[in-house]
Amino acid sequence: MADLDxxxxxxxxxxxxxxxxxxxxxDEDMAAELVQQTFLMWGTRGHQLRDESKLKSWLLxxxxxxxxxxxxxxxxxxxxxxxxxVHELPQIPSGVVDHMDSGAVxxxxxxxxxLHRAPLALFYLEDMSYREIAETLEVPTGTVMSRLSxxxxxxxxxxxxxxxxxxxxxxxxxxxxxxxxxxx
Amino acid sequence: MDKRQARFVLQACRDAGSDVSDAQLTEAxxxxxxxxxxxxxxxxxxxxxxxxxxxxxxxxxxENLHEAILARHAAVAPEPEVSPSRRRFVALALAxxxxxxxxxxxxxxRPARPTxxxxxxRREMQASVSGGVRLSFTHADTAQLQQWLQEKRGLSGYVxxxxxxxxxxxxxxxxxWNGQPVGLICFKIENGKAVHLFILDRxxxxxxxxxxxxRVANSDGWSSAAWSEGETLFLLVGEGSSDQLTRFL
Numbered sequence: 001m002a003d004l005d006x007x008x009x010x011x012x013x014x015x016x017x018x019x020x021x022x023x024x025x026x027d028e029d030m031a032a033e034l035v036q037q038t039f040l041m042w043g044t045r046g047h048q049l050r051d052e053s054k055l056k057s058w059l060l061x062x063x064x065x066x067x068x069x070x071x072x073x074x075x076x077x078x079x080x081x082x083x084x085x086v087h088e089l090p091q092i093p094s095g096v097v098d099h100m101d102s103g104a105v106x107x108x109x110x111x112x113x114x115l116h117r118a119p120l121a122l123f124y125l126e127d128m129s130y131r132e133i134a135e136t137l138e139v140p141t142g143t144v145m146s147r148l149s150x151x152x153x154x155x156x157x158x159x160x161x162x163x164x165x166x167x168x169x170x171x172x173x174x175x176x177x178x179x180x181x182x183x184x
Numbered sequence: 185m186d187k188r189q190a191r192f193v194l195q196a197c198r199d200a201g202s203d204v205s206d207a208q209l210t211e212a213x214x215x216x217x218x219x220x221x222x223x224x225x226x227x228x229x230x231x232x233x234x235x236x237x238x239x240x241x242x243x244x245x246x247e248n249l250h251e252a253i254l255a256r257h258a259a260v261a262p263e264p265e266v267s268p269s270r271r272r273f274v275a276l277a278l279a280x281x282x283x284x285x286x287x288x289x290x291x292x293x294r295p296a297r298p299t300x301x302x303x304x305x306r307r308e309m310q311a312s313v314s315g316g317v318r319l320s321f322t323h324a325d326t327a328q329l330q331q332w333l334q335e336k337r338g339l340s341g342y343v344x345x346x347x348x349x350x351x352x353x354x355x356x357x358x359x360x361w362n363g364q365p366v367g368l369i370c371f372k373i374e375n376g377k378a379v380h381l382f383i384l385d386r387x388x389x390x391x392x393x394x395x396x397x398x399r400v401a402n403s404d405g406w407s408s409a410a411w412s413e414g415e416t417l418f419l420l421v422g423e424g425s426s427d428q429l430t431r432f433l
Contacts, residue, residue, distance in 0.1 A: 006254075006257060007254060010250060010253050010254060011250070014245070014249060014250055014253055015245045018245045018246070018249060019240065019241065019243050019245070022243065023240075027336075028246065029318075029320045029357060029358075030358075032246055032249050032252065033358070033359050033360055034360070035249065035253065036249075036252060036253050036256050037360050039253045039256075039257060040256060040257060043257050066360070069363055070360055070363075070365070097232065097235035097236055097239060098235050100239060101239075102239045102240065102242040102243045102244075103243065105236060105239040105240055106239075106240060106243050109240065121240075123196075123198075123233075124233070124236055124237040124240050124241075125237070125240050125241060127198055127199070127202070127237065129196075129198060129202070129203055129206065130196040131206070144196070145192065145193070145196050148195060148196050149192055149195055149196075152195055155236070156232075159236075
């Protein structure tokens with residue numbers, strides 16, 4: 001494998017790794033720390049990677065493993081209670097997510113229980129196929145499909161709650177909601 | 185494949201065209217042509233996924249993260265590179281003798297091992313504070329800082345050194361080092377300066393001191409003192425001479 005300059009690898013992948021880490025850790029400092037740990041490991045073990053095209057997957061897998069190892073030593077964060085009967089929830093009204101800021105959508109993702117959060121994060125952040133997600137997280141493809149299904153349902157419910165709260169706030173303030181505008 | 189199965193498979197589908205080679209998804213796509221309700225659902229699902237993905241990918245990244253990664257990497261001493269001329273010598277030695285071949289190969293081609301000794305720990309921790317450190321939680325009461333570290337990273341069961349107990353706190357944060365959480369508590373001292381106390385499970389550093397006798401080192405105008413109490417390794421880091429530091433022990 002051609003020698004990959006460490007700085008180049010950081011340039012190309014640190015942002016994506018941070019967003020994935022943030023979805024897992026729910027804390028910006030811990031996410032940054034996790035990313036630094038991952039690149040440190042790349043610095044010492046990256047020579048073991050034979051196929052350069054697998055670099056990003058290697059980094060994401062390593063980061064996920066480090067997250068799991070760290071999590072065992074830390075107290076669990078309380079998860080938002082999500083109803084079991086969420087699979088058949090109607091889809092979110094059109095344009096709702098577009099009116100939210102990125103931080104709010106990330107916060108919703110962070111509230112999903114950890115088991116479902118990681119595959120969902122890879123699906124949305126890295127546009128990975130369910131097979132690629134299975135390889136990265138080292139779980140069977142069927143497991144990924146199930147976790148994506150449930151994770152999406154949980155996220156949908158949380159985004160719906162967020163939108164309802166936003167609408168109520170605007171109503172209380174007497175401010176009309178600005179829906180998607182069309183021109184021309 | 186019935187409608188419910190098709191929905192289950194299609195919810196894992198990425199943008200149209202990305203998964204054309206996947207047999208399972210291809211079969212589920214075929215159901216869309218027969219079922220207008222399913223097709224309408226899929227259209228909304230894809231639009232929703234696209235919106236969520238765009239929002240998540242727009243989450244900002246800390247401005248200093250890139251530099252912090254490079255700085256941390258630089259603080260860990262790299263294994264020396266093998267020069268090209270030395271490699272040619274190795275190749276000749278390999279051809280000449282099987283025994284020499286094995287010995288030189290082991291010595292020259294061994295994989296780089298991560299440096300996790302006390303010297304590396306000192307170096308990295310000093311580097312993490314010498315350029316300024318961003319604290320996760322700030323409070324003058326060190327008991328509050330200790331509580332934060334316990335709640336967030338499970339760090340507990342240690343006692344602040346006697347020389348620091350009267351000093352006001354500034355804040356704290358945490359790292360992971362060799363797989364273990366490291367706590368940092370910063371204390372305010374005279375002239376607007378600070379000293380930084382790192383707390384770590386002693387087992388994370390193979391050559392950590394085994395007793396409370398401080399091992400002092402100086403580097404680049406900074407001093408550090410390392411000692412252990414029970415299973416806890418302490419590292420106190422401060423700018424200036426070791427005399428200015430050890431008075432806090």
